Amino acid sequence: MIVTTEKLTKRYGDKTVVDAVELNVRAGEVYGFLGPNGAGKTTTIRMLLGLVKPTSGTARVLGEPPGSPKALLRIGSLIEGPGFFPYLSGRDNLRVHARRRDRTDIEVDAVLEQVDLSDAKNAKFKSYSLGMKQRLGVAAALLGQPELLILDEPTNGLDPAGMADMRDLVRELKRQGQTVLLSSHLLGEVEEICDRVGVISNGRLVAESSVQELRGDTVLLVRADPFDIAERVVENSSVVDGALHVHASEEDAPKIVRALVEADVDVREIRPLRRTLEEVFFEMTAGVR
Amino acid sequence: MGSYRAELLRLVKWPATWVLIGVWLVMTLTFGYVFNYVAYKSGDTSRGGGSGAQLMAQMMPAEAAEAVVRGLPMFGGAIVLVLAALAVGSGYGWGTWKTTLTAGPRRISAMGGTLAAVGTIVVVLVALTFVVDFGAALSIATMENQSWSMPSFDHVVQGLGAAGLIAGMWAAMGVFLGVITRGPALAVGLGLLWSIVAENLLRGVGALLGPVADVTKVLPGGAAGNLAGAFGATGAPGVLTDLSGVTASLLVAGYLAVFALIAAWLTVRRDLV
Numbered sequence: 001m002i003v004t005t006e007k008l009t010k011r012y013g014d015k016t017v018v019d020a021v022e023l024n025v026r027a028g029e030v031y032g033f034l035g036p037n038g039a040g041k042t043t044t045i046r047m048l049l050g051l052v053k054p055t056s057g058t059a060r061v062l063g064e065p066p067g068s069p070k071a072l073l074r075i076g077s078l079i080e081g082p083g084f085f086p087y088l089s090g091r092d093n094l095r096v097h098a099r100r101r102d103r104t105d106i107e108v109d110a111v112l113e114q115v116d117l118s119d120a121k122n123a124k125f126k127s128y129s130l131g132m133k134q135r136l137g138v139a140a141a142l143l144g145q146p147e148l149l150i151l152d153e154p155t156n157g158l159d160p161a162g163m164a165d166m167r168d169l170v171r172e173l174k175r176q177g178q179t180v181l182l183s184s185h186l187l188g189e190v191e192e193i194c195d196r197v198g199v200i201s202n203g204r205l206v207a208e209s210s211v212q213e214l215r216g217d218t219v220l221l222v223r224a225d226p227f228d229i230a231e232r233v234v235e236n237s238s239v240v241d242g243a244l245h246v247h248a249s250e251e252d253a254p255k256i257v258r259a260l261v262e263a264d265v266d267v268r269e270i271r272p273l274r275r276t277l278e279e280v281f282f283e284m285t286a287g288v289r
Numbered sequence: 290m291g292s293y294r295a296e297l298l299r300l301v302k303w304p305a306t307w308v309l310i311g312v313w314l315v316m317t318l319t320f321g322y323v324f325n326y327v328a329y330k331s332g333d334t335s336r337g338g339g340s341g342a343q344l345m346a347q348m349m350p351a352e353a354a355e356a357v358v359r360g361l362p363m364f365g366g367a368i369v370l371v372l373a374a375l376a377v378g379s380g381y382g383w384g385t386w387k388t389t390l391t392a393g394p395r396r397i398s399a400m401g402g403t404l405a406a407v408g409t410i411v412v413v414l415v416a417l418t419f420v421v422d423f424g425a426a427l428s429i430a431t432m433e434n435q436s437w438s439m440p441s442f443d444h445v446v447q448g449l450g451a452a453g454l455i456a457g458m459w460a461a462m463g464v465f466l467g468v469i470t471r472g473p474a475l476a477v478g479l480g481l482l483w484s485i486v487a488e489n490l491l492r493g494v495g496a497l498l499g500p501v502a503d504v505t506k507v508l509p510g511g512a513a514g515n516l517a518g519a520f521g522a523t524g525a526p527g528v529l530t531d532l533s534g535v536t537a538s539l540l541v542a543g544y545l546a547v548f549a550l551i552a553a554w555l556t557v558r559r560d561l562v
Contacts, residue, residue: 049391051561073393083384085299092302099295100392100399140388 002027002148002179003048007057010043017043019203020057025148025181030174032194032211033183036285040203041183042080045152048181049077062148073101076146078154082137086126090117090136093125097140111139116165130157138169149173152183167193191277201285215275220246220253223269224260233263245273292394292402300406305375310414313368314421320364321356322348322425347524350426351438354448355522357418361452362513363485363527366459369414370480373407373463377552378473387561400556404464404549411460415452419445451520451538455513458541459484461548462509468552484510489527506531512540 003025010018018040025031035041046052048059050067064071084093094108112121115135120128128136134157141149151170155163163186170180170193184190190197191211198208207214222237222244224230230244231237234256237246246256250272260267300306329344346352380386389399430437440448462483466476488510495502505511506529514527519534532540 046560046562051387051390053560067390069393069395072391075391077391079387079391081384083386083388085303085383085385087304088299088302092298096295096299097388097392099291099298100389100394102291102393 001025001060003031003059003061003181005044005048005057005059008044008047008054008059009056010040010047010052011055017203018047018054021200021203021205022208023059023198023205024208025179026196027179028174028177029195030170030180030182030193032190032197033181033200034187034190034197034281035183035200037185039200039285041200042152044200045077045079045150045181045183048150049075049079051079073144074147075150076141076143076148077150077152078134078137078141079150079152081153081156082133082140084125084133084136084140086124088125089122090125090128090132090139091121093136094140094143098143101144103144107143111142114142114169115139131159131162134158135162138166145178147178149178149180151180153185154182155184155186155189163189187276187278187281197277199281199284206284211277214280215277216280217247218249219273220248220250220256221269221271221273222246222256222260222267225266225268229263230260230265233259233265243269290402292389292399293405294402295389296402296406297409300376300410303376306372306410309368309372310410310417313365313414314417316364316368317357317360317418318421318425321360321422322429326429345433345435348426348429349435349438350423350430351440353419353423353426354440354445355520356422356426357415357522358448358451358455358517358520359522359525359528361455361459362510362517363525365418366455366510366513366527367481367484369411369456370459370463370466370484371477372410373460374467374476374480375463375473376407377403377464377467378470378476380467381471382473390561396557397553400468400553404461404552407460407464408457411456412453415449415456418452419449448520451516451522454538454541454545455516458509458513458545458548461545461552465548465552468555507540509541509544512537512544516541 001024003023005021005023007020007022008018009016009020021044033041043052047054048061048066059066062071062074091108091112094112095105098104098108112118115138117132117135117139120132125133125136134154138154141151155166158166167189170182173180182194194211196210197214199206222230222234231239234244234246236248237244248256253270257267257270325344325348329341332341390396427437463476463480466480467473470476470479488505488508491501491505495505506515510527511529514529515532515537516534517528518530519532519537522528523530
């Protein structure tokens with residue numbers, strides 16, 4: 001495990017912001033950390049990075065306690081937007097960051113290239129657009145090829161093309177074997193690029209599993225004529241809106257089609273029905289807005 | 290070392306650093322030399338600066354070290370305090386402390402790097418003040434056909450030490466205020482209020498109440514003023530002659546250490562939210 005937490009809790013006075021969270025991020029995976037605003041995502045991430053001390057519970061990141069220099073040098077992070085000096089250029093900001101991480105200016109130029117900011121590297125940070133600032137934050141996180149990337153809303157402020165680039169970048173990082181912990185509000189984005197997700201609501205981790213598991217079993221929708229014969233032929237089904245909903249996997253589809261055809265039934269439509277991550281998310285966090 | 294190099298790079302490239310140093314150099318030049326020289330040339334010494342000969346003596350290279358130290362307990366110190374408070378306090382608003390503390394170095398190293406970099410800027414400021422003041426003194430001596438009699442090397446070193454200690458203490462106070470208020474505005478406001486207003490008011494009260502007068506001598510500004518006074522840099526606001534040089538030096542060094550240590554302790558202990 002790259003990240004593990006045991007009953008990680010943070011309280012401010014009477015308010016419990018993070019409540020006994022048990023998070024497990026595996027090596028090489030892209031882990032989506034989901035939750036409504038104020039659910040405790042950022043506080044949890046801050047605890048993993050040692051910015052905030054837990055009230056109780058423990059965490060290990062890359063086998064080290066949170067905030068230990070040994071671990072931090074192997075982690076790249078972008079938390080709640082990039083924090084840079086407004087009067088410095090993008091490149092100088094990264095040079096400052098590189099000195100703290102014991103990296104070279106050559107590596108700075110390489111990550112600027114990676115996030116497509118080479119042309120604007122000498123412009124002042126304060127003159128950057130929101131998307132450029134975000135990309136500079138990602139560049140800082142990438143400096144030194146960290147084993148673990150913790151990205152809190154990395155697509156904030158990016159246009160659709162920038163968001164697509166970010167998705168590609170995360171996929172590429174995964175391909176290179178890096179582990180990514182990604183917090184995002186964009187469920188479609190998480191569904192597309194994450195292997196597993198954790199859902200936090202009211203400070204509690206309400207689910208942690210693969211995206212597929214979270215969405216539940218596949219249901220096959222079948223429309224056929226004559227319908228009454230089809231209903232008798234296909235087992236494990238129910239009728240919904242004039243169609244059959246068959247509890248079976250996508251791999252079972254050819255077998256079902258064959259059985260229907262052999263029974264002289266015309267198959268008009270057969271396709272998998274699956275709940276989206278968004279539907280699952282709203283069910284899990286119902287009432288929390 | 291990485292933290293120090295990082296902080297120094299961003300402070301050197303920060304326009305505010307050079308604006309504040311520039312303002313201080315203009316102030317020391319204007320109040321230490323330009324006004325005195327105008328008064329000397331016009332023959333107007335009614336403002337209490339002494340006779341023309343005394344004014345001229347103050348502007349000579351032999352007195353340049355005193356000229357540097359004279360302005361630091363109050364106005365120079367206030368400028369250094371503003372610089373340090375801005376340098377540290379702004380990081381909370383910009384989110385750069387968050388970036389710094391997740392970059393890798395221990396928190397104590399990160400703050401140590403900041404203190405060392407601010408200290409380096411203070412050394413540069415003091416060195417430039419010496420250069421400017423000696424330059425002005427030599428120019429006036431040349432223009433007025435006076436001898437270039439220089440202070441002894443030991444005296445210059447003592448002056449550098451006193452100036453560095455006084456400016457360093459105010460810088461440490463600025464860092465401390467920046468950390469404790471987690472922002473630049475309140476840190477600068479409180480710092481200026483203390484260095485320019487509060488201690489002067491307390492000295493006024495001290496004229497009426499003996500115990501208050503005893504306390505004001507050992508407050509940060511009072512200790513800095515006494516150190517300047519013990520060096521012989523008298524005749525400026527905030528300069529006092531109540532304590533010995535050793536006592537004043539120890540007090541100023543003590544304040545510097547306490548402010549730096551509290552700033553470091555808070556940085557290590559507190560959550561960064």
